[in-house]
Amino acid sequence: MTDSHSFFLEGYIIDNTKRERILQSAISVFSEQGLEKTKVADIVKQAGIAQGTFYLYFHSKYALIPSIAEKLLDDILNIMDERVAAEQPFDKKIDAIVDATFDITAEYKDVLALCYSGLSLSGALQEWEKIYEPYYRWMDHLLEDAVEKQEIRPGIRIRITSKMLIGVMEESAEQVYLFDEQYNDSTEYREELKLFIVQGLK
Amino acid sequence: MTDSHSFFLEGYIIDNTKRERILQSAISVFSEQGLEKTKVADIVKQAGIAQGTFYLYFHSKYALIPSIAEKLLDDILNIMDERVAAEQPFDKKIDAIVDATFDITAEYKDVLALCYSGLSLSGALQEWEKIYEPYYRWMDHLLEDAVEKQEIRPGIRIRITSKMLIGVMEESAEQVYLFDEQYNDSTEYREELKLFIVQGLK
Amino acid sequence: MTDSHSFFLEGYIIDNTKRERILQSAISVFSEQGLEKTKVADIVKQAGIAQGTFYLYFHSKYALIPSIAEKLLDDILNIMDERVAAEQPFDKKIDAIVDATFDITAEYKDVLALCYSGLSLSGALQEWEKIYEPYYRWMDHLLEDAVEKQEIRPGIRIRITSKMLIGVMEESAEQVYLFDEQYNDSTEYREELKLFIVQGLK
Amino acid sequence: MTDSHSFFLEGYIIDNTKRERILQSAISVFSEQGLEKTKVADIVKQAGIAQGTFYLYFHSKYALIPSIAEKLLDDILNIMDERVAAEQPFDKKIDAIVDATFDITAEYKDVLALCYSGLSLSGALQEWEKIYEPYYRWMDHLLEDAVEKQEIRPGIRIRITSKMLIGVMEESAEQVYLFDEQYNDSTEYREELKLFIVQGLK
DNA sequence: TATGAATGAGCCTTCATTCAT
DNA sequence: CATGAATGAAGGCTCATTCAT
Missing domain, CATH: 1.10.10.60 (Homeodomain-like)
Known part of the structure; x- marks a missing residue:
């Protein structure tokens, strides 16, 4: 025994x-x-x-929320890595990222929403930032690379811009998939956003 | 009786x-x-x-939320009207709007947060869009005017861009005032955002 | 209306x-x-x-307990006042008090028990002392009176003796009514106790 | 296996x-x-x-309680045997027993309290009597011896008095160590009690 | 209109006990 | 004998809403 x-x-x-x-x-x-x-x-x-x-x-x-959020972010990063090839020109990358963000938001919208409200309920919004950190870092690298290759303007503040980009993309995708009742104009929204970002970073 | x-x-x-x-x-x-x-x-x-x-x-x-939201939006529009003079060039207007958004967010951050979560809890996210409609319209006018004066690119989709702009600005301001523990880089954030927007609409 | x-x-x-x-x-x-x-x-x-x-x-x-205890003590004091006539000699008073204590304990034993355990659970044993204070005072007067009339020994410490008397009487009554399975010897117990007390205070 | x-x-x-x-x-x-x-x-x-x-x-x-109680009583009896010499006069014995009771109560007060409430919760108060039986017997012997030596009054009911004595002593010690916030008057309490007992048994 | 005592459904969490390993 | 993960019944307390006055 x-x-x-x-x-x-x-x-x-x-x-x-x-x-x-x-x-x-x-x-x-x-x-x-x-x-x-x-x-x-x-x-x-x-x-x-x-x-x-x-x-x-x-x-x-409520202790579930951070774990769910981590899971979510893990998925996001995997999808981004899959979809965004390193050798592409910057604007193609933005295309891919915007599309990925919209697709992910469409699929995970409920989870996203619950993470937002969940973390705000628990008062731990900084927690959220900590969880997002790897995503910010991923975006940092992408921007640094683009600066190096002179695809975007040089003086850009990397971290701020990373946050800003991720912010607009998620915001816009939520606009389409959470707030609007009709989903039809997703393509137009995506187009407009891609142009806006690429232009905005020049 | x-x-x-x-x-x-x-x-x-x-x-x-x-x-x-x-x-x-x-x-x-x-x-x-x-x-x-x-x-x-x-x-x-x-x-x-x-x-x-x-x-x-x-x-x-929960029936309080829409009323609170309306009150909030009313305040926002009033402040915007006050701060954004019609005769300015477009980039000055953006400066003013961005600053106003940050200032408003700083002051109303709790109310904003509660409106978001409140409306999402009540499942009435479209309600929120309805309430924001005047703000979108206000931004529409501003953009149409800028297109007319050839201050921004012509083919722009007005309503989508309105939503996008309001979205980035609020997102960014929330980043600074809700998520970050240190508020010090608000100026840098504002600068980067202004540049990004003006550039992005060219 | x-x-x-x-x-x-x-x-x-x-x-x-x-x-x-x-x-x-x-x-x-x-x-x-x-x-x-x-x-x-x-x-x-x-x-x-x-x-x-x-x-x-x-x-x-648990907030009920102190209120119940107060009610209980109120009853005890009323019964004591009723049964113990002021003009009696001291040993007759003790007879009456002992009998009253036994009778009260018999009737209120469950309430007494719950007050003990209730207050000890809430950790507020001093609370209990506060509630008993009027009873102690009542006994103080009785003893002071007896000292004055030279019915008991002079150097006696009043308050300590009050507590001691109330203690023995309640203890004994609980012995009979709570711990023993047979109630028959209540009379003998009472007799022995009366004698013990009267003797003990001489 | x-x-x-x-x-x-x-x-x-x-x-x-x-x-x-x-x-x-x-x-x-x-x-x-x-x-x-x-x-x-x-x-x-x-x-x-x-x-x-x-x-x-x-x-x-709850099955722990009787075992704990037995352990406790065993300790009590050992201490009593240690402290109370057979050859002393009765009042010296009472002195020793009272002091021992106070000291034991001071040390074991929590265990005592838990035995009381524990046995009352389990509804087995008679159990407690069974456990105390050796202590009662010990006291019986002491009293019988004193009667024989004509140190206390002859007609005394032994068992009742044993219970009464153990009761007052424990009650009084608990008064001092559990209920009162200040422990300073322990000496006075002990003195008063010794006198009361010795006198009460004459 | 205004009041605020009364309602009672609802839910999170605890913890003694069991049982497969 | 020993383990400790799993169980699930049980109950204290909250609070949005109602309604008699």
């Missing part, structure tokens, strides 16, 4: 699957019902676990 | 003072405590009225 | 009946089920009020 | 150490936090064992 036990102890792993299941379930339920209206009971039901088990992994309902 | 009631009906005047007091109180309490944490009890206490009286003027806690 | 309203307003009284009903109900339910096992739901059900109403009068379940 | 088990069975020894560790831990945690607020989790953490292991030794949280 001791032997076989210690055998299992060697391979003993804290059940990350369960944590993942909770997270997935939370994203789905939050997206449907919103943050406040969601009961922990709903999350655990969908996750197929007991009420109490939830609190082994997250100490409260 | 009916008599005295009808008596008052003769001189019936909607008690704007009381409605106004509720609104003011709501803004102040919401700003401090956030939307969800604010109890109707808090609002009425500060307004100096009874719990039940609240429901004579607003049918629910 | 206004008239009739102001008429009622004149006679407007905060519903002390309801507070009393809650207290009565709490005593009865606590006595049956004990402090911890009692649900607020039980109390309000027996009181015939809504769950929320409870919290208009007491801010938590 | 079975093999290794039977292997251990050969040298099978009930792990008194672990049971003891649980008991020690329980006493310490109960004393700090009280009975209800103490979680089994707290006990096992301090005992350095797993949650489930607890239930191998005690079938519930």
Whole structure:
């Protein structure tokens, strides 16, 4: 017994699957019902676990938000890396980034919204900045590269511009997918935005 | 009872003072405590009225939001009109608008935040668009005028650009005043943004 | 309407009946089920009020205890005053007090027990002393009077003895009514105690 | 598995150490936090064992109390035996017993309190009497001896008096160490009590 | 219109206990 | 014997809304 036990102890792993299941379930339920209206009971039901088990992994309902936000940002960065080839000229890159942002926003709009409101509810807006940091850095590199290649104006303040770009793009995509009732003009919006950005950085 | 009631009906005047007091109180309490944490009890206490009286003027806690939003937008438009002289060249106007946006955001940041989250909670994001309509229109005029005077590029899609501009400006100001812990770089942020916009519309 | 309203307003009284009903109900339910096992739901059900109403009068379940304790002590003092005539010789007074203590303990044993454990749970044992103060004072007077009449030894420390007397009497009565399974020897216990006290103070 | 088990069975020894560790831990945690607020989790953490292991030794949280009470009484009796020499005159013995009671109460006050409330919660107050039985008997002997030596009055009811004495002493000590905020008058209290007892038994 | 006491549904969290390993 | 993750029942408290006066 001791032997076989210690055998299992060697391979003993804290059940990350369960944590993942909770997270997935939370994203789905939050997206449907919103943050406040969601009961922990709903999350655990969908996750197929007991009420109490939830609190082994997250100490409260709101403690889910940062984890969800990190997951989200991870996805964003992966998609960006996939879609934006390093050898393209700057304006092609902007095209790709804007399109990616719109597509991501369309798909993740509920999660995005819940991250915003979730973090503002918990009062931890700086938390959000910390989570976004890798994305800012990614954009920094892209801009630095463009400055080097003289594709955009030289004196530009990198970090501020990174934030500004990410801001406009997300704002615009939200305009289209969250606020407007009709989605039809997404193409025009994208075009106008791409032009505006490329022009604005010259 | 009916008599005295009808008596008052003769001189019936909607008690704007009381409605106004509720609104003011709501803004102040919401700003401090956030939307969800604010109890109707808090609002009425500060307004100096009874719990039940609240429901004579607003049918629910969330019904306050649109009214608050309208009030906010009204203030914004007034400030813009004050600060942006019609005879200036376009880039001076942008300077003024950007500065105004930052200043307004600094002052109204809590109210802005609560309007966003409030309207998203009530699911009525289109409501928000309706309220912003006058602001969009105001910006439309400004852009049309600039196109006419050949201060910006001709083919520009007016409404999309209006939304985009308002979006970047508010986004950026929120970056500075809500997300960043240090406010010191507001000037640099403003400069970079002004340049970006003027350039982006050329 | 206004008239009739102001008429009622004149006679407007905060519903002390309801507070009393809650207290009565709490005593009865606590006595049956004990402090911890009692649900607020039980109390309000027996009181015939809504769950929320409870919290208009007491801010938590445990906030009931001091009020109950005060009520109890009030009863004790009234009974003592009733039963102990001022003109009796000291040993007759002790007889009366001992008997009263035993009778009261028999009747109120559950309430007594809940007050002890309730106040110790809330950590406010000094609170209990404050509530008992009038009883101590009552006993002080009795002893001072006896000293004056040379019925007990002169150098006695009044307050300490008051506490000691009340202590033994309550302890003994609890022995009989709470700890022992058979109540038959109550008489013998009383006799022994009376003798012990009278002798002890000589 | 079975093999290794039977292997251990050969040298099978009930792990008194672990049971003891649980008991020690329980006493310490109960004393700090009280009975209800103490979680089994707290006990096992301090005992350095797993949650489930607890239930191998005690079938519930409350099952700890009698064991703790027994331990306590054992200590009390040992101290009494140590301090009270058989050859002393009765009043010297009372002096020693009163002092011992006060000292024990000062040291064990939390444990005492938890035994009282613990046994009353479990409804098993008679249990407490059973545990106290050896103490009562010890006192019986002392009184019988004193009667024989004509140090106290002859007709005294032994058992009742034993209970009464133990009661007053513990009550008084608790008064001083649990209820009063200032401990300074312990000496006076002790003196008064000694006199009262010696006198009361004459 | 105004009041504010009363309502009661609703939900988060705790924690004693179990059981598969 | 030992483990500790998992369970899920249970309950205190909140607060938006109502309604009798």
